[in-house]
Amino acid sequence: NAGVTQTPKFQVLKTGQSMTLQCAQDMNHNSMYWYRQDPGMGLRLIYYSASEGTTDKGEVPNGYNVSRLNKREFSLRLESAAPSQTSVYFCASSEAAGLAGTNEQFFGPGTRLTVL
Amino acid sequence: GNSVTQMEGPVTLSEEAFLTINCTYTATGYPSLFWYVQYPGEGLQLLLKATKADDKGSNKGFEATYRKETTSFHLEKGSVQVSDSAVYFCALSEGTSYDKVIFGPGTSLSVIP
Numbered sequence: 001n002a003g004v005t006q007t008p009k010f011q012v013l014k015t016g017q018s019m020t021l022q023c024a025q026d027m028n029h030n031s032m033y034w035y036r037q038d039p040g041m042g043l044r045l046i047y048y049s050a051s052e053g054t055t056d057k058g059e060v061p062n063g064y065n066v067s068r069l070n071k072r073e074f075s076l077r078l079e080s081a082a083p084s085q086t087s088v089y090f091c092a093s094s095e096a097a098g099l100a101g102t103n104e105q106f107f108g109p110g111t112r113l114t115v116l
Numbered sequence: 117g118n119s120v121t122q123m124e125g126p127v128t129l130s131e132e133a134f135l136t137i138n139c140t141y142t143a144t145g146y147p148s149l150f151w152y153v154q155y156p157g158e159g160l161q162l163l164l165k166a167t168k169a170d171d172k173g174s175n176k177g178f179e180a181t182y183r184k185e186t187t188s189f190h191l192e193k194g195s196v197q198v199s200d201s202a203v204y205f206c207a208l209s210e211g212t213s214y215d216k217v218i219f220g221p222g223t224s225l226s227v228i229p
Contacts, residue, residue, distance in 0.1 A: 043160070045216070048216070102148045106161075108159050
């Protein structure tokens with residue numbers, strides 16, 4: 001049981017390049033999330049998928065797109081990377097089996113992205 | 117909108133010292149409250165949670181009580197260890213159709229022998 005896995009762990013891009021961050025969970029969770037973590041700002045939600053087949057914008061969606069490929073996988077795409085997107089990106093999932101809002105989120109190990 | 121405020125860090129303590137990390141929140145409804153911990157180089161993991169007023173969450177010697185009257189959820193531990201060095205995030209969940217969580221900025225804790 002690997003939990004939440006992310007690839008790659010590290011990535012360096014040049015401004016304007018594109019890339020896709022991959023995330024998969026093996027806990028049969030309904031909901032999945034992408035966050036970015038910047039110093040002094042905590043985690044900010046980029047996009048989320050409340051259930052398979054749905055995606056919605058979070059707090060900071062500009063410059064990103066997502067795909068919920070199936071129940072297990074949720075990818076984040078940067079179409080044209082900018083230096084402001086230098087950050088650590090975390091994928092997370094939750095069961096949503098109890099009352100909404102009471103469930104633990106499980107996090108992957110993160111992807112450290114640098115855009116030059 | 118809803119928000120979470122935490123005490124500024126970094127916090128440096130000697131081993132076996134008492135720890136308090138303050139957390140206050142602003143919410144319109146009745147959120148669930150969480151403390152997550154992030155060890156160096158890792159993702160966040162749940163430390164403890166409380167889902168209603170006056171509930172106390174506890175885990176690994178850490179405790180926090182959901183105080184609705186003061187809108188607070190302070191994290192405490194009686195005797196910290198070097199292995200507790202990490203970043204601690206207070207968070208609330210708004211209880212909508214999914215588990216939307218708002219995180220505080222995090223408090224870095226260093227415990228020295």
